[in-house]
Amino acid sequence: MKRTFLIAIAATALLNFGCMEKKNESNNAIFKKGDLLSSDIITGKSWHNLLVEHDTTFTTVVGNEQFEAGSRNVWHSHPGGQILIITDGVGYHQIKGQPVQVVRKGDVVKCPPDVVHWHGASKDSDVSQIYILPNSEKGIVKWFDKVTDEEYNNIK
Numbered sequence: 637m638k639r640t641f642l643i644a645i646a647a648t649a650l651l652n653f654g655c656m657e658k659k660n661e662s663n664n665a666i667f668k669k670g671d672l673l674s675s676d677i678i679t680g681k682s683w684h685n686l687l688v689e690h691d692t693t694f695t696t697v698v699g700n701e702q703f704e705a706g707s708r709n710v711w712h713s714h715p716g717g718q719i720l721i722i723t724d725g726v727g728y729h730q731i732k733g734q735p736v737q738v739v740r741k742g743d744v745v746k747c748p749p750d751v752v753h754w755h756g757a758s759k760d761s762d763v764s765q766i767y768i769l770p771n772s773e774k775g776i777v778k779w780f781d782k783v784t785d786e787e788y789n790n791i792k
Contacts (some may be wrong), residue, residue: 640745642673646684649755652678653665665764666723667669667685667687667700668685669683669685669702670683670685670686670688670699670700670701670702671683671684671685673709676710676738676779677701677709677710677712677779678695678707678709678710678756679707679708679709679710679756679782679783679785679788680703680704680707680708680756680757681703681704681707682701682702682703682704682707682709682756683701683702684699684700684701684737685699685700685701686698686699687699687766690772690776692724692773693736693775695716695770695771695772696768696769696770696771696772697767697768697769697772697776698766698767698768698769699723699766699767700723700764700765700767701765701767702763702764703756703757703762703763703764704757705728705757705758705759705761705762706759706788707756708728708753708754708755708756708757708759708764708769708783708788709739709754709755709756709783710779710780710782710783711732711753711754711779711780711781711782711783712752712753712754712777712778712779713752713753713777713778713780714749714750714769714775714776714777714778715749715750715752715771715774715775715776715778716747716749716769716770716771716772716773716774716775717746717747717748717749717751717769717770717771718747718753718767718768719744719745719747719767719768719770719771720739720743720744720747720755720765720766720767720768721742721743721744721747721766721767721768722739722740722741722742722743722745722763722764722765723741723765723766724741724762724763724764725740725741725757725758725761725762725763725764726738726739726740726741726757726758726760726761727739727740727755727756727757727758727761727763727765728754728755728756728757728758728791729745729753729754729755730753730754730755730783731747731751731753732751732752732753736791738758739755739763739765747776749771749774752780754783755759756783759778759791776780786789
């Protein structure tokens, strides 16, 4: 009886430890998820976490974005340019008039000032990225039209 009781306690402890371990594994993100972005600038679902706000000392804005598979932002430009650092998943980046670029964890994308582009997740994978907006004294972002389903679905 005593042995059965000890085995039951050990089994319960192992199960609880296993559940705690899985909970921690699912929380490996470096940054919090942030706020759900408006459907005015996103097709699908994407979250935004502002890490460094615009100021006159550093003149650089930094944030983290997470896109669900199939989601993307609208065509837009940044007066001071943009740098993307892909931290997880597979996504797309496209400069207007150029082919779509597939981006993966570890890739760095530089988009020059005032160049119209969009970015987001691939059809089959979420993507997370850190964005850097240098020269923010020139402005942050100019939003344009949505990337159409036809434009997005024609990516090969």
